[in-house]
Amino acid sequence: MIAAPSNMPRDGSPILEVDSLTRQFGGLVAVNDVSFSVRKGEILGIIGPNGAGKTTLFSLISGFMKPTKGEVRFCGERITGLTPNRIAEKGLARSFQITQAFGNMTIRDTVTAASLLRRPLIEAQQHADSILDETGLWKKRNEFSTSLSPQDQKLLEVAKCLATDPLLILLDEVMAGLTLAEAEVPLAIVRLLHARGISFVLIEHVMPIVMKTAERIIVLNFGQKVGEGTPEEIVRLKDVKDAYFGEEVDA
Numbered sequence: 001m002i003a004a005p006s007n008m009p010r011d012g013s014p015i016l017e018v019d020s021l022t023r024q025f026g027g028l029v030a031v032n033d034v035s036f037s038v039r040k041g042e043i044l045g046i047i048g049p050n051g052a053g054k055t056t057l058f059s060l061i062s063g064f065m066k067p068t069k070g071e072v073r074f075c076g077e078r079i080t081g082l083t084p085n086r087i088a089e090k091g092l093a094r095s096f097q098i099t100q101a102f103g104n105m106t107i108r109d110t111v112t113a114a115s116l117l118r119r120p121l122i123e124a125q126q127h128a129d130s131i132l133d134e135t136g137l138w139k140k141r142n143e144f145s146t147s148l149s150p151q152d153q154k155l156l157e158v159a160k161c162l163a164t165d166p167l168l169i170l171l172d173e174v175m176a177g178l179t180l181a182e183a184e185v186p187l188a189i190v191r192l193l194h195a196r197g198i199s200f201v202l203i204e205h206v207m208p209i210v211m212k213t214a215e216r217i218i219v220l221n222f223g224q225k226v227g228e229g230t231p232e233e234i235v236r237l238k239d240v241k242d243a244y245f246g247e248e249v250d251a
């Protein structure tokens with residue numbers, strides 16, 4: 001685990017603050033004036049229909065895209081405009097919805113490469129090995145990432161995040177496409193890491209998972225934040241009910 005930065009927030013204080021974040025693609029406003037914060041030690045869920053702007057929001061926060069407007073602060077420090085590498089060094093990790101697998105690298109090498117962010121090679125390999133063990137990927141360490149099942153590719157995304165010793169992890173649909181039973185594997189890992197003090201933002205479409213995992217949820221639609229609250233509050237929002245539950249939820 002990395003040494004906590006001197007400006008590390010206390011539990012319950014904001015670790016991530018997003019202010020009026022906006023990203024336009026030509027005439028399309030993919031993320032429109034979105035503001036929210038994540039408290040240290042919190043699991044925040046983000047839901048919203050396809051094309052709502054969820055992945056774009058993660059790309060803006062993690063430095064992979066520049067915002068048209070707005071600001072992001074991490075541990076109280078402005079990180080808007082920093083490179084993804086600098087942001088990762090500060091302790092903010094992000095998984096990719098479309099797995100960023102390097103076909104010509106083994107699982108072990110892929111996680112070791114992420115671990116090199118903070119360690120020399122031999123230590124990075126040892127660190128990667130402990131993460132592969134923890135995430136259940138050890139037996140597959142010598143396979144190529146492209147040969148993994150979709151479920152294991154998602155676990156590899158989590159393992160790559162972990163290898164950078166994050167304080168906050170942004171997970172983009174790591175449980176998508178899994179059955180509820182299969183999702184228990186990544187969920188158990190999230191719970192374990194959360195118990196160790198790592199904060200999370202989870203983008204998820206699988207509502208039963210986000211409902212039972214997130215302490216608070218924000219809802220995006222057409223780039224805008226249209227709801228924010230506890231899972232119990234969110235399930236009562238009419239738009240969310242219509243979009244996700246139809247008539248079946250007894251709210």
Ligand SMILES: Nc1ncnc2c1ncn2[C@@H]1O[C@H](COP(=O)(O)OP(=O)(O)OP(=O)(O)O)[C@@H](O)[C@H]1O
Pocket residue numbers: 025028030048049050051052053054055056057097
């Ligand atoms: N690089 C880009 N150039 C142009 N338009 C983009 C780009 N990236 C995303 N968009 C558009 O921005 C909108 C938001 O896309 P985004 O991928 O953030 O949605 P999402 O909520 O993650 O959707 P999904 O649930 O399908 O993953 C969509 O209309 C998408 O087509």
Ligand SMILES: [Mg+2]
Pocket residue numbers: 054055056097
């Ligand atoms: Mg997406």
